[in-house]
Amino acid sequence: MTQPPHGPEPHGQQPFDQYGQSMRPVDYPRAGQQPSYPGPSQYPGPQFPGPMRNVDQFTTAIVRPRVVVVAFVFWLLAALSWPVGTVLRTLAEDGFNGFGTVMTLFFTGCLGIGGVLGAVAFMGGSYHARLALVGGSMVIGVLALAAAIVAARDGGAEALSWVVIVSRLVLPTVAAVCSFLPGTRHYFAGNLG
Numbered sequence: 001m002t003q004p005p006h007g008p009e010p011h012g013q014q015p016f017d018q019y020g021q022s023m024r025p026v027d028y029p030r031a032g033q034q035p036s037y038p039g040p041s042q043y044p045g046p047q048f049p050g051p052m053r054n055v056d057q058f059t060t061a062i063v064r065p066r067v068v069v070v071a072f073v074f075w076l077l078a079a080l081s082w083p084v085g086t087v088l089r090t091l092a093e094d095g096f097n098g099f100g101t102v103m104t105l106f107f108t109g110c111l112g113i114g115g116v117l118g119a120v121a122f123m124g125g126s127y128h129a130r131l132a133l134v135g136g137s138m139v140i141g142v143l144a145l146a147a148a149i150v151a152a153r154d155g156g157a158e159a160l161s162w163v164v165i166v167s168r169l170v171l172p173t174v175a176a177v178c179s180f181l182p183g184t185r186h187y188f189a190g191n192l193g
Helices: 066-094 100-125 126-153 160-180 185-189
Strands: none
Touching: 066 100, 066 126, 066 160, 100 126, 126 160, 126 185
16 A cells, blocks of 8 residues: 655654655755855866956947948938939929829838938948848839830920939949948948848
């Protein structure tokens, strides 16, 4: 016959196993005097290094090249040329009427927001933002070039429309060239992740 499991022992006594060891769940040290442990100098073998030297406490910061700031300004202007140019063209031509005009403004607003966010990441030194801005401007540049061809074919484009189209083609090109000028490689090489 098996014996039933024992509950807590009466009168505060701790149960012992068959070998006489205490069956407390965790062996915490009892209150009172704690055992002394040897200091680090009493251990044999290599010791931990001492405090840092003054020269070790400073890091060198990568200085942002001036050409990166210039490219950032051009990326901002290129990004803002889409929504601002759409508003100016719409006001000059026929005003805001119809679903197509509103969707065009929404699409170019999204392009502008994405361009501004990419330009901010570019200014922070993001290697991938630099590549995304250049690649995205190539794709969007094809759209601007198609709009220029359609406007030239139809012949109904005003002078303001031509200014907007040319700015949408020229600003990203200048920004992309400034993004890869000598001196920028070291700045973007530190942030590949």
